[in-house]
Amino acid sequence: MSFRNFKMVDYVVFGRGAFNQLDEILAPRRKADAPMIFLVDHFFQGKPLAERVPLRGKDEIIFADVTYEPKTTQVDALANSLKEKFGTVSGVIGIGGGSTMDLAKAVSLMMNNPGSSADYQGWDLVKQPGVYKAGIPTLSGTGAEVSRTTVLTGPTRKLGMNSDFTPFDQIVLDPELTKDAPVNQRFYTGMDCYIHCIESLEGTYLNEFSKSYGEKALQLCQKVFVDKDYWDDESDDQLMMASYAGGMSIAYSQVGVAHAVSYGLSYLLGTKHGIGNCIVMNYLEEYYPAGVKEFKYMVEKNKIEIPEGICKGLTDEQFDTMINVSLGMKPLWENALGKDWEKIMTREKLRKLYEKL
Amino acid sequence: MSFRNFKMVDYVVFGRGAFNQLDEILAPRRKADAPMIFLVDHFFQGKPLAERVPLRGKDEIIFADVTYEPKTTQVDALANSLKEKFGTVSGVIGIGGGSTMDLAKAVSLMMNNPGSSADYQGWDLVKQPGVYKAGIPTLSGTGAEVSRTTVLTGPTRKLGMNSDFTPFDQIVLDPELTKDAPVNQRFYTGMDCYIHCIESLEGTYLNEFSKSYGEKALQLCQKVFVDKDYWDDESDDQLMMASYAGGMSIAYSQVGVAHAVSYGLSYLLGTKHGIGNCIVMNYLEEYYPAGVKEFKYMVEKNKIEIPEGICKGLTDEQFDTMINVSLGMKPLWENALGKDWEKIMTREKLRKLYEKL
Numbered sequence: 001m002s003f004r005n006f007k008m009v010d011y012v013v014f015g016r017g018a019f020n021q022l023d024e025i026l027a028p029r030r031k032a033d034a035p036m037i038f039l040v041d042h043f044f045q046g047k048p049l050a051e052r053v054p055l056r057g058k059d060e061i062i063f064a065d066v067t068y069e070p071k072t073t074q075v076d077a078l079a080n081s082l083k084e085k086f087g088t089v090s091g092v093i094g095i096g097g098g099s100t101m102d103l104a105k106a107v108s109l110m111m112n113n114p115g116s117s118a119d120y121q122g123w124d125l126v127k128q129p130g131v132y133k134a135g136i137p138t139l140s141g142t143g144a145e146v147s148r149t150t151v152l153t154g155p156t157r158k159l160g161m162n163s164d165f166t167p168f169d170q171i172v173l174d175p176e177l178t179k180d181a182p183v184n185q186r187f188y189t190g191m192d193c194y195i196h197c198i199e200s201l202e203g204t205y206l207n208e209f210s211k212s213y214g215e216k217a218l219q220l221c222q223k224v225f226v227d228k229d230y231w232d233d234e235s236d237d238q239l240m241m242a243s244y245a246g247g248m249s250i251a252y253s254q255v256g257v258a259h260a261v262s263y264g265l266s267y268l269l270g271t272k273h274g275i276g277n278c279i280v281m282n283y284l285e286e287y288y289p290a291g292v293k294e295f296k297y298m299v300e301k302n303k304i305e306i307p308e309g310i311c312k313g314l315t316d317e318q319f320d321t322m323i324n325v326s327l328g329m330k331p332l333w334e335n336a337l338g339k340d341w342e343k344i345m346t347r348e349k350l351r352k353l354y355e356k357l
Numbered sequence: 358m359s360f361r362n363f364k365m366v367d368y369v370v371f372g373r374g375a376f377n378q379l380d381e382i383l384a385p386r387r388k389a390d391a392p393m394i395f396l397v398d399h400f401f402q403g404k405p406l407a408e409r410v411p412l413r414g415k416d417e418i419i420f421a422d423v424t425y426e427p428k429t430t431q432v433d434a435l436a437n438s439l440k441e442k443f444g445t446v447s448g449v450i451g452i453g454g455g456s457t458m459d460l461a462k463a464v465s466l467m468m469n470n471p472g473s474s475a476d477y478q479g480w481d482l483v484k485q486p487g488v489y490k491a492g493i494p495t496l497s498g499t500g501a502e503v504s505r506t507t508v509l510t511g512p513t514r515k516l517g518m519n520s521d522f523t524p525f526d527q528i529v530l531d532p533e534l535t536k537d538a539p540v541n542q543r544f545y546t547g548m549d550c551y552i553h554c555i556e557s558l559e560g561t562y563l564n565e566f567s568k569s570y571g572e573k574a575l576q577l578c579q580k581v582f583v584d585k586d587y588w589d590d591e592s593d594d595q596l597m598m599a600s601y602a603g604g605m606s607i608a609y610s611q612v613g614v615a616h617a618v619s620y621g622l623s624y625l626l627g628t629k630h631g632i633g634n635c636i637v638m639n640y641l642e643e644y645y646p647a648g649v650k651e652f653k654y655m656v657e658k659n660k661i662e663i664p665e666g667i668c669k670g671l672t673d674e675q676f677d678t679m680i681n682v683s684l685g686m687k688p689l690w691e692n693a694l695g696k697d698w699e700k701i702m703t704r705e706k707l708r709k710l711y712e713k714l
Contacts, residue, residue, distance in 0.1 A: 002372065003378065
């Protein structure tokens, strides 16, 4: 098809305190005594949110270690242990940031698809719907709550299980849940949204659908990080909508230079997505002059420290690995620099960029 | 639930020429030899669009007379004739403006629900999903393509079949299809979106979800009808996105005075929704001063004539009918004027407003 037929999330509830409706939302999705599995970011272990999870019957909370971004091995281990213990489950509910969202989507899919999640890294390889899955973000910015992918690091590549079966059946957008996010983390994740908007709005792929969503997401990020001198409930509301709109805007757009370069960092060094994008954005004046200027203003205004010198002392071989991973993201480069991108972004030029980071 | 759990349309495709993908989109939805039924606005009878409908097997085009807004009797007659002729159908595809969208949704539901569509006018009375249904707007503004209702005039009331089964399974947003819409009609329908945004953004019900969508829809309407001196492809793109965003914004917001008063007109006089809202908006300076000023500017700039004097010569009984219908729309009035709306909008005051129209 010339235009992607975009699979939407089935149900969305947005509201301060909407998390309290979770029990009622899940009730009709319970199948006999098969449990609901709540995959919760380990950040919440021992915190009040964990107490509020509406457990019934054999339901379980599994605290997911998302220190590193999700791996196919982690997905497979989780799905296999659930199958062994319960046969099947009523659903998988992800509560956390983008990594937890992606983990929940992937585990849901692997409950009903044979083999390893690594077999499904790519486009439209998933053939069976997963079990019921819901996403409840506690950090705003990645847009993972509405995306049709789930970024996973596998044995040979970092790539998502992109399919129409991947989006959540339900998302619960409760801005109260993002209130206690660590300030740095909140900024990095918010910047994932901001940078993505700059990349897509200045890219060569775009239509009015993605433009409308991208412009709205960008405007909301600016309200939160540029216009305001303090953080309040409205900031949480707005950043949550920015994340949602940013995620929707991906339907007919593509990210660009920051994401392409950042993928190399995360592959080699395990740099997390949000902070990785920030590290790269700092040096992209040549490609996004206005966006980088505003980005630096936000960094300063919000008193954030962006790590420097993370590529210091890497070997030629390591640089080559990053360059290979990055240049492999062809659609991102084409979106950013046009059809002739290979003439513009040579290996030498990219090496120089990595050396600065 | 405190916050509505909003059922989204399942699939969205947006793009100039996306209509050409319809055959491919419908293929996996076909069940044995049960036909797809294309309900097409009678405006397209003999026009090129009708020739482009991808008919297969026993598929049929039914041209729907939408001179008046859809009635429950019309829905029942259509569904019954399809049942008689085919037993069941693979799907119902609506191609047209808001009335055609609503008709298609209602007929799809009545293929699988017993009795008359009048039995389901209200909230969550529909108990069975309909047959597959898709909406393809050829006019932008009503937001019917994403709403969970289908406004129908029944024997005792004008009210939708509001339910989670009501939204389309698929919408095809192809701005090329709105290109040849009559200028007046395009304006009235566009103003339905504009007025709705003014009403919801200035109302007392609102949260960041609906505000974000409402602001975007309003801004797109302004780009099209205020900022620009000509109509081009981009105008069609933008107005189509305005309609979509305006429809989404209804999730956690409500319309207001213009809609409440306009419902009385349409009940008594059959005034169509878009033009009815315009007739009323012309006299609402007291409630929406900035919006009405801008509305009048758009009317003048786009050289539109808004009918005047349509209530001239009505009897007291007729005025009473309109007043009763209008004051029955309690949530609309409460949204516009607050909890104490009944003290503000008295029968006398509303009568005076109707007399001006």
